[in-house]
Amino acid sequence: MPKFPVVINRRDTVKNSSSKKDMENYNINESYLDIQLTGRKGKSVYKEPLKFTKIDEVLKKTVITPGFEKLESVPAYQESDRIMQKKRKKERERTKGSNWFNMPATEVTDEVKSDLEILQMRSVLDPKHFYKKNDLTVLPKYFQVGKVIDSPVDFYHSRVPNKERKRTIVEELLADSEFKRYNKRRYKEIIEERRKTHYKAHANARKLKRKK
Amino acid sequence: MYLFIGGFKGGKNVIIEPHRHEGVFIARGKEDALVTLNMVPGEAVYGEKRISVEDGENKIEYRVWNPFRSKLAAAILGGVDQIYMSPGSKVLYLGAASGTTVSHVSDVVGPEGLVYAVEFSHRSGRDLLNMAKKRTNIIPIIEDARHPHKYRMLVGMVDTVFADVAQPDQARIVALNSQYFLKNGGHFVISIKASCIDSTAQPEAVFASEVKKLQADKLKPQEQITLEPYERDHAVVVGVYRPPPKSKGG
Numbered sequence: 001m002p003k004f005p006v007v008i009n010r011r012d013t014v015k016n017s018s019s020k021k022d023m024e025n026y027n028i029n030e031s032y033l034d035i036q037l038t039g040r041k042g043k044s045v046y047k048e049p050l051k052f053t054k055i056d057e058v059l060k061k062t063v064i065t066p067g068f069e070k071l072e073s074v075p076a077y078q079e080s081d082r083i084m085q086k087k088r089k090k091e092r093e094r095t096k097g098s099n100w101f102n103m104p105a106t107e108v109t110d111e112v113k114s115d116l117e118i119l120q121m122r123s124v125l126d127p128k129h130f131y132k133k134n135d136l137t138v139l140p141k142y143f144q145v146g147k148v149i150d151s152p153v154d155f156y157h158s159r160v161p162n163k164e165r166k167r168t169i170v171e172e173l174l175a176d177s178e179f180k181r182y183n184k185r186r187y188k189e190i191i192e193e194r195r196k197t198h199y200k201a202h203a204n205a206r207k208l209k210r211k212k
Numbered sequence: 213m214y215l216f217i218g219g220f221k222g223g224k225n226v227i228i229e230p231h232r233h234e235g236v237f238i239a240r241g242k243e244d245a246l247v248t249l250n251m252v253p254g255e256a257v258y259g260e261k262r263i264s265v266e267d268g269e270n271k272i273e274y275r276v277w278n279p280f281r282s283k284l285a286a287a288i289l290g291g292v293d294q295i296y297m298s299p300g301s302k303v304l305y306l307g308a309a310s311g312t313t314v315s316h317v318s319d320v321v322g323p324e325g326l327v328y329a330v331e332f333s334h335r336s337g338r339d340l341l342n343m344a345k346k347r348t349n350i351i352p353i354i355e356d357a358r359h360p361h362k363y364r365m366l367v368g369m370v371d372t373v374f375a376d377v378a379q380p381d382q383a384r385i386v387a388l389n390s391q392y393f394l395k396n397g398g399h400f401v402i403s404i405k406a407s408c409i410d411s412t413a414q415p416e417a418v419f420a421s422e423v424k425k426l427q428a429d430k431l432k433p434q435e436q437i438t439l440e441p442y443e444r445d446h447a448v449v450v451g452v453y454r455p456p457p458k459s460k461g462g
Contacts, residue, residue, distance in 0.1 A: 150222035
C-alpha cells in the first residue's frame with residue numbers, strides 16, 4: 001500500500017465545518033489517502049477544532065474596544081470600591097427587592113404622574129367618601145399600573161362597558177359627568193367666597209387677568 | 213374603605229403599591245384593597261377580583277384579599293405590627309378550611325416558601341386539595357390538629373404557626389403543634405373567637421384567659437388586636453415561641 005506523505009495540521013483544519021460526527025460518516029479506510037486517525041495506543045487523535053484561539057481570549061480583557069478613541073481617558077482596569085458600591089446601590093434601587101417580589105420602580109410619565117397625584121388628593125373628589133390621610137407625603141417610587149380583570153360573575157352589576165373604558169384614572173374621572181358637575185359647582189362656590197372675603201386680592205387678580 | 217362598590221369594576225385602572233408587610237401589596241383606586249401577587253396567573257381561587265399588570269412583555273396578576281373573609285387580612289388592615297410570613301418562610305396553617313386564606317398565604321410566602329395546611333373536615337378539605345394541586349408550595353394535610361404526631365412525618369421545622377381553629381382547647385392545640393414543629397424563637401399568630409371558647413363570659417375575659425394559657429406553654433404573646441370592623445368578638449394574638457434569653461448589659 002503506497003503511502004503518500006500527507007501531513008495534516010490540526011490547527012489548519014477549517015473551523016466549525018468538520019466535527020467528529022462528520023468524520024465518522026466518511027469511511028476513511030477505503031480512500032486512497034492513509035490518514036492515521038488512531039494514535040499509538042489506539043486512541044483517537046482527532047479532536048474538536050478549537051473554537052477560540054488564544055488571541056481571542058486575550059482580546060476579551062482588552063481596554064481598547066470599539067469607540068475607544070471617543071473616550072476622554074483610558075478606563076481603569078479595576079473599579080474602585082466606592083464606584084462599585086454606587087453601582088450596586090443603583091442596581092438595588094431599581095426594584096423594591098425580593099421581599100416584594102422585585103416590584104419595579106416604574107418610569108413616571110406625565111400621565112402616570114397625574115394619576116398618582118389624583119390618588120393623593122382623592123379626598124376632595126367625593127364629598128361623601130371619607131379617606132384616611134396619606135401615609136406618604138411624596139409620590140411613591142415603587143408601584144405598578146394595573147387594570148381590574150373582567151369576571152363573568154359580575155357582568156351585570158360591576159363592570160365598565162367597553163366604550164367607557166379609559167387608559168388612566170384621570171380620564172376615567174373626566175368621563176364622569178356627575179363628578180364634573182360637582183367640581184364645577186364647588187369651584188364656583190370657592191371663587192364666589194373669595195370675592196367676598198378677599199375682595200382686594202380678587203379684584204387684583206381680575207385686573208391682572210384682563211391685562212393679559 | 214375596603215368595600216368594593218365603585219372602585220373595582222372590571223376595566224377600572226388602579227395603582228399597585230407595596231404594603232408595609234413583606235409580600236403584601238395595596239391596590240389604590242377610588243377605594244383601596246389589600247392584594248397579593250397571584251402565584252397561578254389566570255386563576256381565581258374563590259371568585260375574588262383580580263388585577264392584571266402588563267410590565268413590558270410579561271404579565272403579572274394580583275388577587276384582592278377580602279378582610280371580611282380572611283382573619284389574617286383583617287388583622288393586617290387592623291394594623292398588626294408583624295405577621296411573620298415574609299417571602300421564603302415556612303408556615304404551619306392550622307384550620308385551613310377551604311383554603312381561601314391559605315391561597316393568599318401561599319402567594320405571600322412565594323415559590324421559595326412553604327405552607328403546611330391542616331384541616332380536619334373532609335368536605336372543606338376537598339376544596340383545599342383541589343387548590344393545592346395548582347399551588348406547589350402548599351402541602352395539604354387532612355388530619356386532626358389535636359394529634360400532630362399523625363402528620364409529623366409530613367411537616368418539617370416551621371418559622372410561623374398560624375391558627376384559626378375556633379375550638380375550646382385552641383391554646384392546647386397550638387402549644388402541641390409548636391412543640392412538634394415550631395423552631396425556637398419562631399412566631400405564632402392565633403385568631404381567637406370568643407364565642408367558641410366561652411359564649412357566656414365577656415370577650416375580653418376570654419382573650420385574657422387564652423393568653424394566660426399560651427404563656428404557660430412558653431408561647432410568649434407580644435401583641436393583641438381585635439378585628440372589630442370586620443369580625444365581632446374576635447382577637448388576633450401574635451407572639452414568639454421560646455424566645456432566646458435577653459443578653460445582659462447589651
